[in-house]
Amino acid sequence: MAELTSIASQLRRDIVRMVHGANSGHPGGSLGCTEFFTALYFKIMKHHPAFSMDAREEDVFILSNGHISPIYYATLARAGYFDIKELSTFRKINSRLQGHPATHEHLPGVRIASGSLGQGMSVAIGAALSKRLNGDKHLVFSLHGDGELNEGQVWEAILFAAHHKVDNLISTIDWNGQQIDGPTSKVMNLGNIREKFEAFGWATLEVNGNDMDEVVTTLEKAKTLTGKGKPVGVMMHTAMGKGVDFMEGTHEWHGIAPNDEQLATALAQLPETLGDY
Secondary structure: OHHHHHHHHHHHHHHHHHHHHHOOOOHHHHHHOHHHHHHHHHHHOOOOOOOOOOOOOOOEEEEOOHHHHHHHHHHHHHOOOOOHHHHHHOOOOOOOOOOOOOOOOOOOOOOOOOOOOOOHHHHHHHHHHHHHHOOOOOOEEEEEEOHHHHOHHHHHHHHHHHHOOOOOEEEEEEEOOEEOOEEHHHHOOOOOHHHHHHHOOOEEEEEEOOOHHHHHHHHHHHHHHOOOOOOEEEEEEOOOOOOOOOOOOOHHHOOOOOOHHHHHHHHHOOOOOOOOO
16 A cells, blocks of 8 residues: 555645645645545546546546545546646646636546536436446446535435446545534534435445545445445545644635645645655
């Protein structure tokens, strides 16, 4: 796992530099989900950087909580979808790397626009059903924020997936307990998310999302549960802002950029392993 941990450190450096450079963006959730993206793109998912929108004969990833685009873009660049130098254009005028991923920029790796929360589960289910109809045995992965579960459309989709036995879908919930206005327990208490998914008919797993070994093992386990008549849900406990001590565990870094001094402090905590862009 040493190689994956090394990649994760560089991705965290990319995140804080991108958000600082634009003086805008969402570092908190991006940092918290770094192990997940690293494991998914560099170990678990079968995907092709020679990008094709129809995604035939490869796994698909759908990012529902699109505001964590910094980790998405950094991962795609480091995985070979586009030149890492393009990360310097994040949120700039005429950049393909806008604050929320969109398709009209034709950025390799991005298949849906995901600025509006609550829609990604429906899209992921559609992609999974498409693969079923096409006889494609590959999987669809998706990621959702726990605060995003406040959206009613998500629960309709969760119910639909179980009823229609969409068993080529693995959906992960970033269960960090934080959203833009504060702790999820205060904004709208979600209770036990895993129990909710199970009650809706999903197979579920739970994982420490900031432990690389656990993330890899759990996602590999999730793959073994596919094809058995139930969609698979992974409840992933993370710390918002993980890896940068002054950002960890608080909603306050959901959507603000570090200043010059804060950037220097953050970078001092994150080893440069693959070379900065």
